[in-house]
Amino acid sequence: MQQNRNVLLSSHIEKWLDLIAKRKVKETNFKNYHRVVKNKIIPLLGHFKLNEIKPAHIEHFIAKLLDEGLSERYIEYIFAVLYGSMEKAVDWELINKNPLDKVKVPRGRRRKYVTWTREEVNKFLNVAKFVTAPVYHAIFTTALYTGMRRGELLGLKWEGVDFDAGT
Known part of the structure; x- marks a missing residue:
């Protein structure tokens, strides 16, 4: 893998989708990954260079997703997709550590169901x-x-x- 530390997140995550995610998950999951990357991750974080992303950027990203009214469970899913791509960036030696390691993602709460008698x-x-x-x-x-x-x-x-x- 190329040792270019000026790689944009948008470029990296698309490469990760094509080389890793497409072969790792089922087709329906891959479509969901792709949708999350195109509609949520790239618009808000894609312009950052991988080595410039800090935990504070991710905290702001999560806050924006919450402000959009997205559920905590969906935000947790988006975080998992982004986390997986950043872990691969570490494996590929594009960054030294995953900036998401120090971020606490809101945990999706299970809905409390009311049952009939x-x-x-x-x-x-x-x-x-x-x-x-x-x-x-x-x-x-x-x-x-x-x-x-x-x-x-x-x-x-x-x-x-x-x-x-x-x-």
Whole structure:
């Protein structure tokens, strides 16, 4: 790897995407990495030379992302992408240390879910039975009694139902 210490972050991270990330992660993850790099990292940090990036720059970057209203979990994801590219810059001897090592990224908080009581579930299903089409009542009942997610429900097919086995 070229020992040029004047490499811009934008140039380095695009090279990292092409040489490392593309081969390391699945295609869908790679598309997400690419989107984060193009839409978040390069516009705010791409103009910096790798050896000029300091922890304070990253703190300002995170503050701007928070000001945009991005969730802490998404910012943590963006940070992870940037961190991986900077670790490779260290490996490639473009920089001596990763400036992100000294930055505390906000940790995404898990959402607190409110669950219905059995009485609330039954009340909802009774209303749904009369207010919605029968197919919706069936979907709501299946979702509530199995815990299936939306994608799993939408993927169901009649040939997958076995009434005799109860599955």
